[in-house]
Amino acid sequence: MADRIGLGIDFGGTKLLGAVIDLETGKVLASAKKRSSAADSAEEVMERMYDLADATLRAGKIKASDIDGIGVGIAGQVNAEKGILLGTPNLSQAVVELPIVDLLRKRYKVPAALRNDVQIAAVGEMAHGAGRGAKSFMCCFVGTGVGGAIVEGGKLVSGASGSAGEIGHLVIDAGGRLCGCGGSGHLEAYASRTAITNTLLGHLKRGRPTLLRELMPEISDGEANAAIRSGVLAKAVEAGDPLVTETIHDAGRYLGLGLASVINLLNPGRIVLGGGVIEAVDLLFAVAVEHAMREALPTPARATEIVRAGLGDYSGVVGAALLGAQAKKR
Numbered sequence: 001m002a003d004r005i006g007l008g009i010d011f012g013g014t015k016l017l018g019a020v021i022d023l024e025t026g027k028v029l030a031s032a033k034k035r036s037s038a039a040d041s042a043e044e045v046m047e048r049m050y051d052l053a054d055a056t057l058r059a060g061k062i063k064a065s066d067i068d069g070i071g072v073g074i075a076g077q078v079n080a081e082k083g084i085l086l087g088t089p090n091l092s093q094a095v096v097e098l099p100i101v102d103l104l105r106k107r108y109k110v111p112a113a114l115r116n117d118v119q120i121a122a123v124g125e126m127a128h129g130a131g132r133g134a135k136s137f138m139c140c141f142v143g144t145g146v147g148g149a150i151v152e153g154g155k156l157v158s159g160a161s162g163s164a165g166e167i168g169h170l171v172i173d174a175g176g177r178l179c180g181c182g183g184s185g186h187l188e189a190y191a192s193r194t195a196i197t198n199t200l201l202g203h204l205k206r207g208r209p210t211l212l213r214e215l216m217p218e219i220s221d222g223e224a225n226a227a228i229r230s231g232v233l234a235k236a237v238e239a240g241d242p243l244v245t246e247t248i249h250d251a252g253r254y255l256g257l258g259l260a261s262v263i264n265l266l267n268p269g270r271i272v273l274g275g276g277v278i279e280a281v282d283l284l285f286a287v288a289v290e291h292a293m294r295e296a297l298p299t300p301a302r303a304t305e306i307v308r309a310g311l312g313d314y315s316g317v318v319g320a321a322l323l324g325a326q327a328k329k330r
């Protein structure tokens, strides 16, 4: 076992991933995965978190006293300084004030840290992934939603209230589609897997021919409630399915327009694109890059390289483990 190890937890909306990380190399030494759905109470959120942390320690055959710290990334709004979760789509209640860091410290007797899920992924990519060697870069992850984080001079940029980097809520179409946040015309409503799914389900309902009916029979009438998996989208594109190809093209164009705005505003040296849909569907990445470069101002566009995330599913847990180990003992 490595000299310095940390525990990282990525607490997503549907997937919970925990991992024991070698803090020097970013290598995943052991991991545990659980499915999740919206919890009914803050206590239930903590029970699931303990459950995952314990399972991860068991998978690594280690005790809590063997780790340098524990870090958690969770979808939602957090107060990173105080280690408090303020609100999360993982919970049916709208607002909470859950002191996750204190609770973890008490239970495991090690330093702990809390950030949102995109910020931990950016930290992971900065240390051991596609952000290496870049002092300033922007991370953008496309999944259920579209999340982003900004790294400047090797540090996460928080902004006045901790939400800097929310690329998913850039307005890319005035008065356009309703976004999950209540606003309209936001990037997330056009480029997320949720948006792609909604568009495709609409076409299925109207009877448009597509390979999706064979690949995912449960959605063939367009009534399903489930997200269309990234792997299914990739297969349909590979097979040349016109409907899915066209839908991915549209999503990629909007994503590219959002990235062009980021390039113009921040003049980043690098943009790291990741998340399940980007990983699986090459076409989405290619179309987004093409439109970003076409639409951004020429000078900052030439200075920006757009690359894929380097750690795949593990960028979050790697970053979380690093932040946990950096947190102060109290």
Ligand SMILES: [Zn+2]
Pocket (backbone or CB within 6 Å): 168, 169, 179, 180, 181, 182, 183, 186, 188
């Ligand atoms: Zn929004």
